[in-house]
Amino acid sequence: MKLGKFTINIIETGTFGLDGGAMFGVVPKNLWASKYSAPDEQNRIPMRSRSLLLQFDKKTIIVDTGNGNKFSQKLQSIYAIDSTKESLEISLHNYGVSNEDVTDVLLTHLHFDHSGGATSYDGNLLVPTFTNALYYVNEEHLQWALNPVLKDQASFIKENFVPLLEHGVLKTLTNDTPFEGISFEILHGHTRALQGYKITTPERTIFFPSDLCPTAAHIPLPYGMGYDNFPLSTIEEKKRLWKKAVEEEWIVVFQHDAFIPAGIIGENDKGYFLREQVSFD
Numbered sequence: 550m551k552l553g554k555f556t557i558n559i560i561e562t563g564t565f566g567l568d569g570g571a572m573f574g575v576v577p578k579n580l581w582a583s584k585y586s587a588p589d590e591q592n593r594i595p596m597r598s599r600s601l602l603l604q605f606d607k608k609t610i611i612v613d614t615g616n617g618n619k620f621s622q623k624l625q626s627i628y629a630i631d632s633t634k635e636s637l638e639i640s641l642h643n644y645g646v647s648n649e650d651v652t653d654v655l656l657t658h659l660h661f662d663h664s665g666g667a668t669s670y671d672g673n674l675l676v677p678t679f680t681n682a683l684y685y686v687n688e689e690h691l692q693w694a695l696n697p698v699l700k701d702q703a704s705f706i707k708e709n710f711v712p713l714l715e716h717g718v719l720k721t722l723t724n725d726t727p728f729e730g731i732s733f734e735i736l737h738g739h740t741r742a743l744q745g746y747k748i749t750t751p752e753r754t755i756f757f758p759s760d761l762c763p764t765a766a767h768i769p770l771p772y773g774m775g776y777d778n779f780p781l782s783t784i785e786e787k788k789r790l791w792k793k794a795v796e797e798e799w800i801v802v803f804q805h806d807a808f809i810p811a812g813i814i815g816e817n818d819k820g821y822f823l824r825e826q827v828s829f830d
């Protein structure tokens with residue numbers, strides 16, 4: 550999709566599975582299973598992990614890096630992580646982008662399904678995957694990830710981001726990015742100081758809310774995740790942002806939705822809903 554100076558593509562980085570109950574918090578199973586997907590025998594529902602590829606001027610930027618490929622056999626089987634058919638590497642290759650071409654990596658937060666692809670093994674050494682890139686994350690979130698609370702500590706795997714610090718390539722942001730047209734909302738509901746990125750162009754705004762709204766089924770305000778650290782903040786944040794998203798017809802990307810990559814949110818007397826799907830092809 551070409552908007553203003555940006556060429557914007559959604560790229561697939563692989564599939565995985567998460568517990569359906571955890572993904573939908575207090576929503577009863579008969580509701581989420583009919584709305585999203587029936588779970589497998591381990592109660593997991595299908596998930597994808599998506600990144601954004603932004604190309605403009607001489608920049609090649611990716612937003613988030615998916616699960617990556619450093620998992621132990623055990624974790625791979627718990628989370629049904631599969632990057633054999635689609636992966637960050639395969640998707641970038643399909644757009645003619647090599648790892649060396651990537652100039653910047655914007656991370657929404659450091660949970661493993663967003664930062665896993667940021668580092669890779671070079672022999673026994675853990676190194677930044679994108680050798681010419683600078684990486685960015687929120688300063689407050691980095692401190693949270695380095696000193697995690699019990700609730701989301703299992704989602705932080707230090708191998709995904711400590712090597713970036715050691716190589717001096719992880720920059721922290723506080724309230725803006727260095728790139729004109731790319732900004733972020735700081736969100737505290739899912740984890741502390743997650744950055745939901747906004748790409749603003751004369752035609753449209755693209756919003757990448759990350760885990761504020763992982764699937765289109767999470768658009769309604771009460772549909773929050775059990776994983777959220779501060780569920781009431783998630784509701785307030787969606788309420789504030791969906792109002793604008795409806796007014797300005799933002800294209801919202803659903804990073805983990807196995808079926809619907811992006812869409813436009815509508816509002817009726819029952820609340821917010823997916824008004825239409827949007828294809829980037």
Ligand SMILES: [Zn+2]
Pocket residue numbers: 658660704739740760
């Ligand atoms: Zn997360």
